[in-house]
Amino acid sequence: MIDRRHVLRAGAAMLASAAATPALADEDAASQLRRLVDRLADRSRVTRPFLLRRFDATRLSARERVLYETLLAGADADAALAQRAWGRTGQPYPVTHRTGAWRSASSLRDGNRVRGAVRAVNRDTNDLRACADRGVIAPDFLIDAALREVRGAMRGVGATQVADGDMLIESLSRQADVLEHQRAHAGNQAGMWRLPDGDEFYAQTLQFQLGAPLDPHEAHARAAERCSELQAQADPLLRAEGLTRGSVAARLRAFARDERFQLRDRPAAVAAMNAQLSRTRELAAPVLDITTQGVVAELDPALSAGGARSQRNGANLLMDFATTRPAWSLASMVHHEHTPGHILQARFNRGVPPLQLRYSGGFGEAWSIYAEMLADELGAFEGNRPARIGYLQWMMFRMARVVADTGIHAKRWSRERAIAEMYALQGDETALVTIEDDVARFAAQPGAFAVQGYAALHFMDLRERTRRAAGTRFSLSAFHDAALRGGPLSPPGLEQAMKAAFDL
Numbered sequence: 001m002i003d004r005r006h007v008l009r010a011g012a013a014m015l016a017s018a019a020a021t022p023a024l025a026d027e028d029a030a031s032q033l034r035r036l037v038d039r040l041a042d043r044s045r046v047t048r049p050f051l052l053r054r055f056d057a058t059r060l061s062a063r064e065r066v067l068y069e070t071l072l073a074g075a076d077a078d079a080a081l082a083q084r085a086w087g088r089t090g091q092p093y094p095v096t097h098r099t100g101a102w103r104s105a106s107s108l109r110d111g112n113r114v115r116g117a118v119r120a121v122n123r124d125t126n127d128l129r130a131c132a133d134r135g136v137i138a139p140d141f142l143i144d145a146a147l148r149e150v151r152g153a154m155r156g157v158g159a160t161q162v163a164d165g166d167m168l169i170e171s172l173s174r175q176a177d178v179l180e181h182q183r184a185h186a187g188n189q190a191g192m193w194r195l196p197d198g199d200e201f202y203a204q205t206l207q208f209q210l211g212a213p214l215d216p217h218e219a220h221a222r223a224a225e226r227c228s229e230l231q232a233q234a235d236p237l238l239r240a241e242g243l244t245r246g247s248v249a250a251r252l253r254a255f256a257r258d259e260r261f262q263l264r265d266r267p268a269a270v271a272a273m274n275a276q277l278s279r280t281r282e283l284a285a286p287v288l289d290i291t292t293q294g295v296v297a298e299l300d301p302a303l304s305a306g307g308a309r310s311q312r313n314g315a316n317l318l319m320d321f322a323t324t325r326p327a328w329s330l331a332s333m334v335h336h337e338h339t340p341g342h343i344l345q346a347r348f349n350r351g352v353p354p355l356q357l358r359y360s361g362g363f364g365e366a367w368s369i370y371a372e373m374l375a376d377e378l379g380a381f382e383g384n385r386p387a388r389i390g391y392l393q394w395m396m397f398r399m400a401r402v403v404a405d406t407g408i409h410a411k412r413w414s415r416e417r418a419i420a421e422m423y424a425l426q427g428d429e430t431a432l433v434t435i436e437d438d439v440a441r442f443a444a445q446p447g448a449f450a451v452q453g454y455a456a457l458h459f460m461d462l463r464e465r466t467r468r469a470a471g472t473r474f475s476l477s478a479f480h481d482a483a484l485r486g487g488p489l490s491p492p493g494l495e496q497a498m499k500a501a502f503d504l
Contacts, residue, residue, distance in 0.1 A: 029059035033068060037353045040075075045082035048355070049075040062500035066486050067356065070211065070493025074359025077207035084197075086136045090205045092192065093138040094127035095175065096444040097145035102175070105168055106156025114164040121171040128178050132185075135196050140186040141415065142443055143179050150176045190418075190443035192409045202409045202446055210362045210451040211490025216410035219454045223402035226457065227425045230399065234392045237385055252393055252427030261326040261386060269327055270298055270319065276334045276380065276387075283378040284340050287476035289484075294343060296334065310432075312343055328386035329430060332394045335375040341368035345484060352487035363488035366455030369398050373460065393430055398453040400425040405442040405450035415439055458491050459483075462498065470502040478502070 027035065036055055040048045052075060057068050081090050091099055101120035108117055131137070138146070154172045157165045192198035206214045231248040238244075241258075243251040255261075263269055273296040281290050294315025301322065310320045317338045335341055345367045349357065372391060375381070381388035400422045407413035407421060422435045429435045442449060467474045482501035483489070489497060498504065 029056075030061070030064040033057075033060065033064070034353070037067065037071065037355055041354045045075075046079045049079050062496070062503075066489065066493050066496045066500060067353075069496040070356060070486075070488075070490045071359050073213065073492055074208055074211040074361075074490055075355070077204050078359070080204045081201075081208060084201065084204075086131050086134050086196075087201050087205070090208050091445055092131075092136060092195065092198075092201065093142065093444065094124045094131060095146050095150070095179065096138060096142050097149045098441065098444050100124050100146070100150075102150045102153040102172060105172060106153040106160070108157065108162050108165075108168070109160060114162060114168050118168050118171045121168070121175055125171070125175045125178055128175070128182065132182055137182050137186050139190045139415070139443060140183060140188050142190070142440060143183045143186055145440060147176060147179050147183070150179065188415065190408050190415050190439075191412055192446050193412055199410075206447040206451060208359075208361075209447045210455060211360050212492055214451070214454065216406040216450075219402055219450065220406040220411060222457055223399040223406075223453060227396055227399045227403065230392050230396050231425075234389060234396075237389050237392070240385060241389075247424070249424050249427040252389075255328075255386075255389065256326045256428055258326070261328050263321060263325055263327050263330075266298055266321050269321065269330060270296055272327070273317075273319070273330055273334050276331045277338055280335060280375050280378070280380045281339060283380055284374070287378070288340055288344075288374075288480050289477075290339065290344070291347075294338065296338065310337070312337060312346070315343055317343065326386075326390070328390040329393070330390070331381065331384065331387035332372050332375075332391040335372045335380065336368045336394070339371075340374060341371035344371070348484050348487050356487055360488040360490040360493065362451040362455035363490070365452035366459050367483070367488075369395075369453065369456035370459045373456070393426060396426040397430040398456065401438065401442070401449045402453040404439060405447065408439070408442055409446050415443065418442070455491070459494070462491075462494055466498045466502060466504070469504050473502055 033055060036051065040051060043051065049072065052068070052072055055068070057065060060068060078090075082088055086092065094100065095102070101117060101124050105117050105121065108114060137143075150172055154169050154176070157168050157172070162168075187194070192202040195201065202216065203213075206216060234248050234252070238248065238251045238255060241255060243254055245251075246254075277296060284290055294317070296317045296319060299310065299318040299320045303320075311318050317334070337343065342364065345364065372394060376388070376391055381391055403425060404413075404418040404422050408415070408418050413421070418439045419435055422439065426435075429438070431438065433441075438449075463479055466479060478501055479498070482497045483494060486493070486497060
């Protein structure tokens with residue numbers, strides 16, 4: 001539902017922004033666009049698509065138009081969200097176990113910042129009340145998770161004994177009271193469809209996250225089909241490992257418990273991951289500009305967060321091994337997190353406009369999921385059947401997220417069904433959260449995880465469409481160069497990049 005007063009204010013701001021944008025006649029069109037995009041970061045979200053459309057994009061070359069196409073659909077969705085009566089940030093609830101000012105409260109050490117934290121917590125509490133007045137209340141399981149975090153933040157503030165901490169604890173306590181009150185009125189359905197104008201909100205947040213319109217029912221069907229293909233590939237591999245009875249998911253669970261693959265020798269696991277990295281660098285060199293160096297190393301155990309703090313540090317991947325996971329799941333992680341995935345791609349983010357990062361939010365994960373697919377195509381898992389099973393399960397996980405997110409918000413699945421479907425599609429959890437926690441993420445941040453897997457599917461589909469259209473002029477190296485060199489791109493930007501690269 002759109003707040004009409006907000007529209008009127010935005011209209012006035014739009015006219016003011018338009019009047020304040022100077023003519024840039026002495027610059028070429030590409031420089032004018034880049035300068036406009038830099039300035040749009042300081043403009044109202046509502047005015048951005050208006051000002052982009054005022055720009056004469058016909059003066060841009062095919063290559064120069066990539067940035068323009070990357071921004072427009074995301075800016076449209078962002079403007080639509082900004083005008084809503086609720087969910088203006090792209091997230092439906094002001095406070096969850098993943099969002100809210102409580103997140104920084106317990107880590108405060110400076111008394112001068114406490115009053116600002118109090119104001120932020122109070123704003124969230126007021127927003128909780130305003131949303132409830134509009135019929136927007138989180139499901140009960142999300143409120144339970146949020147209450148645990150808010151109360152934990154209260155204890156954390158008390159433990160720090162920061163100056164004026166009592167004031168912050170009181171604000172957090174009021175927020176917990178409001179959440180408790182809402183818990184008494186909350187149902188257990190998680191889908192956006194149950195909220196006022198919820199289907200429209202879900203469509204807008206999908207478009208904002210992806211940078212292109214997305215039909216959730218089509219995404220659901222496409223991802224479910226891909227899951228079936230992946231399970232068909234895993235079936236004979238599991239049979240070759242002696243696992244012949246039960247569903248693919250059940251056999252994956254049994255394989256994860258196989259004593260041969262329990263991760264006990266961490267130095268050996270690091271060595272195997274570095275060997276996988278070296279092999280893939282050699283395989284990918286003919287089709288990708290491999291300039292990243294770096295290695296895999298173990299994170300200092302003193303910094304461990306129970307297995308959840310693996311991190312990319314420059315060109316190095318630091319693995320937090322303080323969790324149980326089968327060793328066969330690690331090879332694909334190398335390609336996703338390091339090369340040809342995140343660490344390789346991250347260097348192309350340098351110097352890009354902030355709005356390009358904002359409106360191509362699905363690209364980073366899409367590229368890294370594609371990087372796993374590419375490694376498989378190039379033969380990175382050849383001769384290592386367990387590692388290829390691990391790759392296939394990671395892919396099932398990526399696609400199961402699309403299926404479950406769209407299932408909850410577009411197909412009206414219950415939380416329990418989404419959990420059951422994910423177990424059936426991927427076996428056990430593969431990420432560093434349980435499947436139950438992953439489904440809670442989909443409820444708190446609709447669309448954010450669905451677009452990652454879908455964007456990777458779009459990447460593969462675009463590659464095949466470009467191959468057919470370009471014919472003998474197509475090469476994987478040129479495709480990858482076009483996809484990467486301009487920084488992160490939305491699907492329309494990627495398609496324009498291919499038109500420019502292959503003269504389509």
